[in-house]
Amino acid sequence: MPVEEVRPVRFVHRGAIVEVADAAPTRTVLEWLREDARCTGTKEGCAEGDCGACTVVLGDLDAQGQLQLRPVNACIQFLPTLDGRALFTVEDLAPMAQRCGAGALHPVQQAMVDCHGSQCGFCTPGFVMSLWAGYELRVGSGAVPTRQALADELSGNLCRCTGYRPILDAGLAAHAAPPVALPREPVRAALATLAQDPPLHHQAGGVHFHAPRTLADFAALRLAKPQARVLAGSTDVGLWVTKQFRDLGDILYLGRVAELQAVQTTATHIQIGAGATLQAAWAALAAEWPSLRDVWLRFAGLPVRLSGTMGGNVANGSPIGDSAPVLIALGAAIVLRQGERVREMLLEDFYVDYMKNRLEPGEFVQALRVPRAVPGQVVRVYKISKRFDCDISAVCAAYSLHLAQGRVQQARIAHGGMAGTVRRAPQAEAALQGQPWGGDGEPALQAAMAALAQDYTPLTDMRASAAYRLQVAQNLLRRCWLETRTDAPWPESAVNVFAREAAL
Template sequence: MRKSIKFVRDGKAVELTNVAPNETLLDYLRLREGSCGTKEGCGEGDCGACTVAVGSIKDGQLKYQAVNSCIQLLGMLDGKEIITVDDLSKGQNGMHPVQDAMLKHHGSQCGFCTPGIVMSLFTLYHTEKVADRNSINNQLAGNLCRCTGYRPIIDAALESCTGNAEDRFAESAATTTALLKKLDDGKDLFVGDEERFFAAPASISSLAALYETHPDAVIVAGATDVGLWITKQLRDLPKIIHLGRAKELDLIQNTSNEIIIGASATYAQASDSLSSIDPDIAEIIRRIGSTQVRASGTIGGNIANGSPIGDSPPLMIALDAKLALQKGDKTREINIEDFFVDYGKQDRTAGEFVRHVRVPKLASNQTLRSYKISKRFDQDISALLAAFRLTHENGVIKEARIAFGGMAATPKRATKTEKALVGLNLNNPEGWQQASQTLEQDFKPMSDMRASAQYRMDAAKGLVIKALHETAGTPTTSTRVIGIREAM
C-alpha cells in the first residue's frame, strides 16, 4: 500500500503525503503551488475557467484531456500529468501556438475565461486531427465567455489546431510517457488514517475489501457530481474511495450482441461503442455536460447516483440493460430499472458497489429513439429525457420499452403506454395520439425550476408521437447524422 499520491508537473514527479480527502486540484494549484493562471469561476464544472489538461497513458500513448479542476479531487490525479496555462510558454521563445493565435485574432477581452479556453484548445491541438468548426464548437461547449461572441476564438482554433502538435510537450512525450509508466506501481493508494482518508484501490478485490470495511465511505468515479457536494454544498466527506485506479473497472467489451461497460469507464471512453448502437445515443452523450465533464464523468456513476434527471438511465432502461453489483467477493446482476427504488434510494446494500452495466444491442427489427429537452441546448441538465425501443414487424409494433427521466422520482418506464402501443400499426397516426394520452396514467410529473408539470406532460406526449413518426419512416443513419448537425 502506498500512502502518498504522485503526479507529473513540469516534467518532474511530485509526491505528496499531506492530501486531504476533499482537497481539489484547483485549490492545490492556486493555494499550494501558486499557479494562479487557472481561475475559479462557477466552482461547479460549468463555466470552464478552471480548465486544465490532464495527461495519461491510453493504449500505450500519451493523451491529453481537458478537465474542470474545480471539481477534480487532487487524489484523483495520482499517476497523471497536470498541465496549466502557466506551463505553456515555459522554456520557449514566445507564446504557445494556441496563445499566439488567440492574441492574433483578438480572442480575449476581459480575459477571465481565457486561461480555460486556451487549455481546452491545447488538448484539441494535441489530438493529431485537423480541427473544423464542429469539433471546435464541441470542444468549447464547456467554456463560457460573455465578451467575445466566440468567433475570434474559433478563428484562433482553426489557425492553430491543425493536427500537427509542435510544442515542448510533444517533444518530451516519450520522456513523459516513461515517467508516467514509472509512477504506475500497481499499489493500492491510501492517504490518511482509518477515520479520514482518500483511497484508490488498484484492483476490484482491494476495492471490495476496503468498501466492506468502510461502507460509510463515499465512492467516487469522476466526481462530476460529488465534487459539487464539496464546492457548492460545502459538505465534509471524511472518507473517499476513488475507482479510477482499479483497472478492471474501466474495461469496455464490445461484442456482437452487447456492450459491457465498467463502472469507472468515462463517457469519453464509452462514447464510440455506445454510439455504434444508434446515432441518437451519440447525440445524447454529446449533450451530457461538456468535453471536460465527459472526460471525467462515468456511466456507472450516473447510474449509481440515482438522480431522476440523469441522462443515461432512461437510455439504459429502454435498451433493457443489466446492472452488475458487487459486495465482497459476491456479484449479482439485476435489471437496471429495478435498481431505482425511490427518490434517493437504490437497490444497493451497505458496502455494495456498481461493477459494470451490460447493454444489449438492437435486433434487426428494433428501432431506438431518444430525445433530450433542456433550457439550454448544450451543457444543461435535462428537464425531460425520453428513450424508446420499439420492436416492429411488417409495420406493426410487437413490443415497446419506453423510459423517461424527469417525469417521476426515479427514472421510470411508461408501462401502460408500452401496452397501448403493442399491436399498433405504425401507419395509424390516430393511434399514435391515443397511445400518447396514456402517459397521464403512467406519470404525475412535478413542477420545478426547469419545467412545469404540464410542460413535461405535453412534451412527453409530443415525443411519443415524434418517436412513432420517425420509426414509421426510419431514415438512414447518414441522414439522421446530417439532421443532427443541421439542428446544431
C-alpha cells in the same frame, strides 16, 4: 482486506514529480494550484464543472504505455486523484513554445491574441487548455478540425463577453501555424516511474483516501468499509464538497481499477465497467445505435464526459440524469458486487424512490450490461433543455421499438424528469403493442400520448412546469413516430435545425 501503507500523493507537474503529503482528501486540484503551487492562471468560475474557467489537462499512460491527454475541470477534481498522473496548466504552454524556438507564446495562445479571442480574459485559460488538448491530438498529423469539431471540444467552456466566433477562428488558426508538440518522452518516463509506486493510501486529518488497483482489492475494501464514499469521476460528488460543504469521510476511489475502466462488446451485450468514462461509454452505445450521437454530444461538456462515469451517473440515481432513460429503454441490466458475491438485475428495478436504490451495505456497481441491437429495432432519444450544450434536461425521452411487418412488437419507453426516478411508461407502451407504426397508426399514437398522463405525474420546478413536461413528453412521442414510421418517415432535416442548415 489488503494492508496499505500511507504515502504521499505523487504526480508530474511543471516537468517534475511532485509529492503532497498533508492535503485533505477533498482538497481540489484548483485549490492546490492557486494556493499551494501559486499557478494562478487557472481560474475558479462556477466551482461545479459547468463554465470551464478551471480547465486543466491530465496525462495518463494507456495499456500500451502511450501518453493520453484529456481536459478536466480542476474545480471538482480532488487532489489525490492526480496520483500517478501528469498535470498540465496554462503556465506550461509558453515555455513549451520557447524551448522549441517557436516564439514567446504557444500557437494556441498566439492565435487567441491574433483573432481577438479574449476580452475580459477570465475564461481564456480554460479555453486555451481545451484548445490545446484538441491541438495535441492532431499536431504532427496535418489534420485540421472543422468548426463543428472545435465547437464540440469547447462545449464545456463558456464565454460571457467575447463570443465563440473569434475563439473558433483561433482554434483553426493554431493548426495553420508551425507545429509545437509536447515533448512526450520525458512525461511518459516520469509516469512509468510513478506506476512503480504501491497503490495510494493517503491520509490527512484522520480521513483516508484509498485507490486500489485491482477489482478484488476494491471489493474487499468496500466490504470492510461500507460507510466509505465511493468516488468515480467526481463530477457529482465534487459538488457535494464545493457547493454543499459536506464531509465525505473516508473515500474509496475506483479510478485506478483497470477492470472497472473496460468497455467490452460481445456477441450479445455491451458491458460498460463502472469506472469507464462517459465518453467511452457513450461512444460504444453510439457505435451500436448511431441515433444516440446527439444525446452523447449533449451530455454535459467534454471535460465532464472525460472525467465522469456512466456507472456513477446511474448509481447516483438522479431523476434528470440522461444515462438511465437510454439504458432502461435499451433493456440494460446493472451488475452489483458485494465482496465475492455478484448479482444482476434490470436497471429499471434498481431504483426504489427519489435518490434511493437497492444497493446493500458494502455493495457497489461493477458494470452495466446492454443487450446489442437486433433486427427491426428503432431507437430514438430526445433531450429537452434550455441550452443546447452542457445543460441539465427538463425532459429526456428514450424509445426502443421492435417493429415487424409494420407493427410494434415491443415498445420500451423511459423518461427522465417526469417523476422522482427515471421510469418506464407502461400504459403508453401497452397502447402501442401490436399496433401499426405507419400512417394508419395515428389512433394508437394518440392513445399512447394520452396514456402518458396516467404513467407520470411530473413536478414543477425551476426547469419546467408539470404541464410543460407532460406536453413535451407527448410531443416527443409524436416526433419519434414521424421520424420512424414505416411509410413516409420525415427526413432528419425536417425535425433537426442543424441537419436543415447543412442541407441548405
